[in-house]
Structures are given as structure tokens and as C-alpha cells.
Amino acid sequence: MESYEVVVVGAGLVGEEMVKVLKQRKFPVKNLTILARSARKQIIDGDEYTVLPTSAEAFDGKDIAFFAGTEGEKGASQTFGWEAVKRGCFVIDNGDDFRMDDRVPLVVPEANAEDIASHQGFVSNPNCSTIQMVAALAPLHRKAKMRRVVVSTYQSVSGSGGGAVRELEKQVMEYAEGGVKTVEQYSYQILGNLIPQISSLKDEFPGYYGEEIKMIKETRKIFGVPNLPVSATCVRVPVRRGHSETINVEFEHPITPDEARKLLADEPGIVVIDDPASGKYPMPLDVEDKDETYVGRIRQDPGNPNALDIWVVADNIRKGAATNAVQIAEIAVKNGWLRRN
Ligand SMILES: NC(=O)c1ccc[n+]([C@@H]2O[C@H](COP(=O)([O-])OP(=O)(O)OC[C@H]3O[C@@H](n4cnc5c(N)ncnc54)[C@H](OP(=O)(O)O)[C@@H]3O)[C@@H](O)[C@H]2O)c1
Structure with missing residues (x-):
């Protein structure tokens, strides 16, 4: 070889x-x-x-x-x-x-x-948050053709590099010793907080931050659908590693949660963990060091027969x-x- x-x-x-x-x-x-x-x-x-x-x-x-x-x-x-x-x-x-x-x-x-x-x-x-979303949507798009995607992300600090991971760990130590003092990587303390800003504002989509614009433009380029309606809200969360996403996706043709579950389970590189009655769904701690994209909480949107809600988690340093x-x-x-x- x-x-x-x-x-x-x-x-x-x-x-x-x-x-x-x-x-x-x-x-x-x-x-x-x-x-x-x-x-x-x-x-x-x-x-x-x-x-x-x-x-x-x-x-x-x-x-x-x-x-x-x-x-x-x-x-x-x-x-x-x-x-x-x-x-x-x-x-x-x-x-x-x-x-x-x-x-x-x-x-x-x-x-x-x-x-x-x-x-x-x-x-x-692509950007880490785009990769895991696109990996999960690809088999569904092939079957039912996407018409619109609305995504919210919950992105770990490792997405900002090694410095941000060290800062979260330092904030944990400082908190245990009486109060957080070090706030350098983000504009705000991340421990015990959520920051609905990743990157900076850009003129091309007013009000959207850079990471959100990346998700919109990169998804369109990867799927070769230049006008695909995509809207994203990206949030930094005090998780060390692993990004999570809620995605509402509308299709041209109806697709049931069971069909979606089967398509995703048959796709190499995707793992479905979806048993809401027993509280089984993927979480960031489960996916650390894993190469696959994990999908759960696959539901019919009650307000739209052509739309599904899904939950997607992946290790941003590995698959991302x-x-x-x-x-x-x-x-x-x-x-x-x-x-x-
Ligand atoms: N973290 C994620 O989840 C993630 C996901 C997808 C993509 N990315 C992208 O992957 C890249 C690396 O991210 P990271 O999280 O690994 O960052 P990081 O932990 O901050 O590491 C950056 C590395 O880049 C090196 N470097 C910086 N400027 C350089 C230059 N001009 N020439 C050669 N080396 C240079 C640094 O060298 P020194 O060590 O010598 O300073 C350091 O080793 C970024 O573009 C990031 O946006 C990150």
C-alpha cells in the first residue's frame, strides 16, 4: 500500500x-x-x-x-x-x-x-457546527429534499481553541475558591452562563454573528442549493467538549420520524440514540473522542406535517x-x- x-x-x-x-x-x-x-x-x-x-x-x-x-x-x-x-x-x-x-x-x-x-x-x-448538522441532514435531504432549516446551537468552549478550555477550567477552580476572576477569552464569564454570540456582526446578514452566517452560507454551498432558507442562532455554553444542536427542518415531501430514524441509522457515520421514554438521547459527555455524529429526539413538528425536529451532538474536535x-x-x-x- x-x-x-x-x-x-x-x-x-x-x-x-x-x-x-x-x-x-x-x-x-x-x-x-x-x-x-x-x-x-x-x-x-x-x-x-x-x-x-x-x-x-x-x-x-x-x-x-x-x-x-x-x-x-x-x-x-x-x-x-x-x-x-x-x-x-x-x-x-x-x-x-x-x-x-x-x-x-x-x-x-x-x-x-x-x-x-x-x-x-x-x-x-466546514465549520464544526456546520459539519455535524450537514452530516445529519444529508440522508434526509436525499430522501425528502429540504425546504428550510432553522438551527440553534449549544457550542462547547473547545470550539474556541485550547485557551478557552483552560479558562473554563480556571473559572471552575476560582469559583470553588470564592469567585471567578479570570475573564479573558470571551467578553463575559462562561462558567454558569450562556453567551449568544460567536464571532462578530457582519453587514451581509444584519443582526447575525459570524458563526451563524458561516452555518447559513456553508450549508448552501455543501448541498449546492444557493438560496436554501437557513437560519441559525449560535450559543456558547460552559461545556468542555462536544457541540449540540436543535434543528427544525422542513422538507418538500413528508417524512415520518420512523422513516427518518431508519435512514439515519443506516447511514455510515451516524449513530441514532432515540428513546425519549427512557430518557435516552445523545449528550456531549457521551460523544467525546467519537468520530460519529449522534442524533436523537426525532419528532414530527406538531405545527407542520412536512417538518421534523432533531437533536444532533458531535465531538467538535473530532467530526467537527x-x-x-x-x-x-x-x-x-x-x-x-x-x-x-
Ligand atoms: N476547536 C474547534 O472546535 C475547531 C473546529 C473546526 C475548526 N477549527 C479551526 O481549526 C483551527 C485550529 O483551531 P484550534 O482549536 O486547534 O486552535 P488553537 O488550539 O488555538 O491552536 C492553534 C495552533 O495554530 C498554530 N498557528 C497559529 N498561527 C500560525 C501560523 N501563522 N503558522 C503556523 N501555525 C500557526 C499555533 O502555533 P503555536 O502553538 O506555535 O502558537 C497553534 O499550534 C482554527 O482555524 C479553527 O477555527 C477549530
Whole structure:
């Protein structure tokens, strides 16, 4: 079996998880290079790795580069993403810098794996909250065609990176010692609170914050339905890891909860836990370190025979980031799509 020169850029929460997922899924890695801003030794999943500073030359001779650095102008993808493509790498990016770029397929394998085939060297992973929603909606959309989606999210602090996880843990300690003092990662204390703001306001959808706009635009791009009505409210909650979502989805054709349950249970990558009478439904603590998307609370909307309400939970660092990226690489390798057309 052929094996590959693999680079992981970024050694924070997602970068570390990427290294773990590559190992656990036995991705055919010939050599693994880990790049970040600063050089150091770092223990990941019990093994010590050498982390090197990122440079354009570091991508020479490499086959696949997973980008998990911070976003924006000085971030890894904007600085090195297309440079890595120029130097022959197949790039899979976790950030939002190029998700809406026409050159870049935006892929959730459960929904649009075939889009990988048209890549120009660069594929983007959607936003974590988009990935789990799209994974759960894909089999239902194939059957009954979506007409409208309304989603509310309950997103863990790990979605903001390692610094936010450490701050929640610190706030717990400070609370136990008499009062929370450290509030740096968010505008407000997150312990014992909910913050209905993720990212900043944007002009294109007045009143919506950035994360909500990502969910709207990315969902439309992935399903190839440019005007699909999607509305999102994204909320940060004091959960360490795992994002949860309530989704109300209306279809062109009626679909019963039993049909939906069966379609979802038959879908690889989806686990249905749906026994409300015995209080069984997925929760963030259950999905930590899991690659699947979990669905429960599948109900008919009492006010609309063509609509369902569902509850979706996934590990935002695994399926919401590292796992989805590695799955894209697995599909590219399996289908001979690694090299550009
Ligand atoms: N957390 C999630 O749930 C999640 C889900 C989906 C997507 N994402 C995306 O994945 C990316 C990484 O998120 P994270 O949670 O892992 O963040 P993080 O814990 O803050 O780690 C960021 C990493 O990026 C490295 N980095 C930053 N700028 C860089 C540059 N210019 N060149 C090279 N490396 C650079 C940092 O290097 P140093 O360690 O040397 O400082 C650090 O290792 C972000 O784009 C994020 O939006 C995150």
C-alpha cells in the first residue's frame, strides 16, 4: 500500500487531534511533520514529537498537508496554504479563510464526497457546527429534499481553541475558591452562563454573528442549493467538549420520524440514540473522542406535517475538525484524487 509524506500545521487542540486521528484510523503515513509558530518538543497522545516553525520550504516533497492553525491574515492558511499547493501538496484546511472560495470544494463526506474530485489542490473543512448538522441532514435531504432549516446551537468552549478550555477550567477552580476572576477569552464569564454570540456582526446578514452566517452560507454551498432558507442562532455554553444542536427542518415531501430514524441509522457515520421514554438521547459527555455524529429526539413538528425536529451532538474536535479532514484525505487516496486534474 502506498504511504504519504504528511504535514500537520498547527499543534493546538485540532492539530493534536489530527495526529491522534491519523494514528487511530491507520492513515498510511510515511513521515509525519508537525509545524506551528514556534519550535519545541510536544507530547501528543503519549508520544513525543518535534514541532518545527512553519516555512514555505517545509512543504517541499510533502504529499498531504492538514492545516489547523489560527485563521486570518497572519494565520497559517493565508500565509502558507496556496504556497503548499504550489509545492505539490494536497491541502485540507480547517479554518474559514477559503471555505467560500470558488476554487475550493467544501466537503462533509456524508453529503458531498464527490466534490473532492474537482479540487485544485485545496479542500476546506466546514465549520464544526456546520459539519455535524450537514452530516445529519444529508440522508434526509436525499430522501425528502429540504425546504428550510432553522438551527440553534449549544457550542462547547473547545470550539474556541485550547485557551478557552483552560479558562473554563480556571473559572471552575476560582469559583470553588470564592469567585471567578479570570475573564479573558470571551467578553463575559462562561462558567454558569450562556453567551449568544460567536464571532462578530457582519453587514451581509444584519443582526447575525459570524458563526451563524458561516452555518447559513456553508450549508448552501455543501448541498449546492444557493438560496436554501437557513437560519441559525449560535450559543456558547460552559461545556468542555462536544457541540449540540436543535434543528427544525422542513422538507418538500413528508417524512415520518420512523422513516427518518431508519435512514439515519443506516447511514455510515451516524449513530441514532432515540428513546425519549427512557430518557435516552445523545449528550456531549457521551460523544467525546467519537468520530460519529449522534442524533436523537426525532419528532414530527406538531405545527407542520412536512417538518421534523432533531437533536444532533458531535465531538467538535473530532467530526467537527480532525476526523472530517482525515476522512477527506482517505477518500482522495482511495479514489486516486490526490493529484490535481
Ligand atoms: N476547536 C474547534 O472546535 C475547531 C473546529 C473546526 C475548526 N477549527 C479551526 O481549526 C483551527 C485550529 O483551531 P484550534 O482549536 O486547534 O486552535 P488553537 O488550539 O488555538 O491552536 C492553534 C495552533 O495554530 C498554530 N498557528 C497559529 N498561527 C500560525 C501560523 N501563522 N503558522 C503556523 N501555525 C500557526 C499555533 O502555533 P503555536 O502553538 O506555535 O502558537 C497553534 O499550534 C482554527 O482555524 C479553527 O477555527 C477549530
